[in-house]
Amino acid sequence: MSIKRVGKQTVKLANPPSIIGTASIVGPKEGEGPLKDYFDIILEDDMWGQESFEKAEARIQEEAIKLAISNANMSPNDIEYLFSGDLLNQIISSSYSARQLAIPYFGLYGACSTMAESLSLGAMIIDGGFANKVVCATSSHFSSAERQYRFPLEYGAQRPFSSQWTVTGAGATVLSSTGNGPYITYITTGKIKDLGITDANNMGGAMAPAAIDTISQHFKDTGYNPNDYDLIITGDLALVGKKILLDLMKREGYDLSENYSDCGIKIFDGVEQDTHAGGSGCACAAVVFNGYIYKEMMKGNLNRVLLIATGALHSPISTLQGESIPGIAHAVTIDKLVE
CATH class of the missing domain: 3.40.47.40 (Stage V sporulation protein AD)
Structure with missing residues (x-):
């Protein structure tokens, strides 16, 4: 019996999971913006010592996940599931990040909706009694996204005013069955x-x-x-x-x-x-x-x-x-x- 359903498309969680740790890592441009004081790490170089933009994005996501877990005063061994995704073909940033973390992994693709998708699934897993601690994460990178979806940066294509700037960065949330909120x-x-x-x-x-x-x-x-x-x-x-x-x-x-x-x-x-x-x-x-x-x-x-x-x-x-x-x-x- 679906007793937690509310209306047509909504779930009301009976045992709401608590957010016990978060992390945010951003690139140089994002670090110059209005929210700069809220981010945990601002990169000086969006390659972050890697050989490609794609490898840099994977490292950014991996480090954001590890930092969120650390901020929750936990270790990766305490985490039962990782829910993450990204924009690149076959969600390679998330998969290569998960390869390093050795946490049971659900790879998600919701494009830019992935943060809310991962939070949704992670929260329902905890509320359903299938886990006590999960991490929800996602990432993107301006340069990797541009050359996949539009034009390589070297092409120098002009961007119309309706276009948007893909954020370089990653965010991660640790959800727990216990905690003091939010x-x-x-x-x-x-x-x-x-x-x-x-x-x-x-x-x-x-x-x-x-x-x-x-x-x-x-x-x-x-x-x-x-x-x-x-x-x-x-x-x-x-x-x-x-x-x-x-x-x-x-x-x-x-x-x-x-x-x-x-x-x-x-x-x-x-x-x-x-x-x-x-x-x-x-x-x-x-x-x-x-x-x-x-x-x-x-x-x-x-x-x-x-x-x-x-x-x-x-x-x-x-x-x-x-x-x-x-x-x-x-x-x-x-x-x-x-x-």
Whole structure:
């Protein structure tokens, strides 16, 4: 009997897992942005001593996972499952990172929604009694993503103003069956939404419909409304997607203008850093959540947050074949306290 289901797409966790440790590692550009004081490690060189951007990304994710475990005063041997993914073909950054860690591993692909996807699955595993300690993580790298999805950097292609800057970095969260919070209390799993956008430089437009669908369903399932949250934040819709979301959510009867933001807008100063529409990539939601949001919750400045990580589920092959870009968005509620 599915007694934990609430409405059509939401789960209310009976024993909400506690976040007991986080870590965020970012590249030099991210370390120059508005959130620089919230990150654990800021790299001086986005290669980080490696031979390629892809190897650098794997190392960044590995070190973020190890740091999160250390921040939870634990060792990798204490962790029962690792949930992680990334943007690269066959999620190679995550697999090579997991190779070094020797933790039982679930490899995930949710594109830029992976942070919320990993938190969702990790929380449900703990709530279901299948584990006590898990790590949820993801990563991305500007240079590895650009040459996979768009053009090699050497090509010097001009970026349209709707384009977003893939965040270089990784974020990791340790979830536990015991702890003093913050806690993951609700999970709303998204559905694929595809309105026919084919432009790989318009991720905000491609992902916004999925975010709108998931947020609306979350409110319907839980009975919450926007005012019940101190912060509602999407993963990486950036400026283009944010405008679409605010307009269409208002048509759905939800005014998010007071407490809504987007990780892709918060992580960069779009004017000073020339990131056009804003940030994107798996690490966008991951480092903002594990850096800024978590630390603000621990300070008591945020008590309830709705994190909606959004992903564009396309590939270089599908783009070349003229396919449109499916979008997905997963939402998790994080509460500082639970009753």
